[in-house]
Amino acid sequence: MTTATLVRKTALNETMRKAGGKMVDFHGWELPIQFEGILKEHAAVRNSAGIFDVSHMGQIFVTGPDSFKLLQKTNANDLRKATVGKGVYSHLLNEKGGLVDDIIAFCLALNRYLVIVNATTSTKDFNWLSGKASGANVKVENRSDDYSMVAVQGPSVPKMMEVFAPEAVKLPRFGIVEKKLFGADCFISRTGYTGEDGFEITAPHAVITEIWNKMMELGKPYGIVPCGLGARDTLRLESGYLLYGQDVDDEHTTYEANYGWVVCLEKGDFTARDILLKQKAGGLKRRLTGIVLSAAGVPRPGCKVFKDGKELGELASATYSPTLKKGIGVGYMSNPNLKPGEALEVEIHGKRVPAQVSKVPFHKGTAFK
């Protein structure tokens, strides 16, 4: 008897393989971990342009007269910031203040929202929002199976886009525009997970290969390279972006994740507001804290962190930072008030390696300017 393993393939699977992608099973999705090499791909995005297949990401449409009310109620951030044509990064909270997911909610038109969610949580998010929507005049649709997505990232990308979609180049950070591409209704947003300027294009499967090929062609003068999950992870961690399921989950609150800027307590009532209020007033028991190694070595998730010989916690995400050329990581530390520069130690292969508390982001790319 054989065990059937269902690994989903994106519409770009064949394109990824032909481009030399080293395919891996990423939470049930077959995606490239790298093409020519993580360092090369990382550098391409920081310096010029890179392109990623992010079709595993989910799309939930929230429409109808109560759509704003539903999203405002279930999110930590203030959805009023998502005016028509704009999106807002936010945390979908459970009753304990933990994260159901971290999302971007775009307002496409009055009473019409597109919520971009993580791959592993799209069904959970859909069920959560649907549950909260009962009795309200709002429609929640999980369209994750209908859309593919590519992320085109790097400081040269706006120049590439000038010919292809001039209206997208005018977008502010987190702006979104609907556009027909190769005959299909698509969305282009000025967003990404790399810390660099760039765009994410959400499109029906039928046209995603044409979009990918066009981007590769337009990016050629800028040395665009296809990038895999490896570079996606080093780029996002240098930028201090959270990885759901690793840095945050149902058990950790937005404040504990050190993402307090996402919480808008003044906007009125929302799920777990009282818990977050209490946490803000009473202080935290743990906080997601950045560390940077002061000596050579590569920290990994699960490495224990010590201060003056006392264990403070372990790293949730950690890697070699290609930009800083040092080991970096984030982890929940039991001392929530650590200051950048304070001396720590990280246990790697049974040895204590000197490290310091770091500010996060570790590196600010063009998306922060």
Place this chain on the structure above:
Amino acid sequence: MPKQEEVKYTKTHEWISVQGEEATVGLSEHAQHEMGDIVFVELPKPARNVEKEKPCAVVESVKSAFDIYAPVSGQISALNDEVTKDPALINQSPMDKAWLFKIKLSDAAQIKDLMDWNAYQEFVKQNAH
């Protein structure tokens, strides 16, 4: 520079080139390719005694850590500091500039247990996924 056809190989992808009582050890071309960009190397302590098939060094790529196993028993007689300073040398020149360490053999007969180039290529082919 040893030719990859002339050295011996382990199942853990180290190559070893014997010169009299001393042997030079490195990582195979196949291994460096599979590991991807190498960013950190920790070599054994100088003069340390190492034991055949026991881990004695660590090589780390961006994504993962890999143990390096001693192909034979003996005492570390030289270390390549260049590779500690610039781990990417392993990707660029695994057979030459990026030799890792030398071992003074304690039992030269152990070399016979290792694979030659043809056997190693066959081994890699069989273990390919």
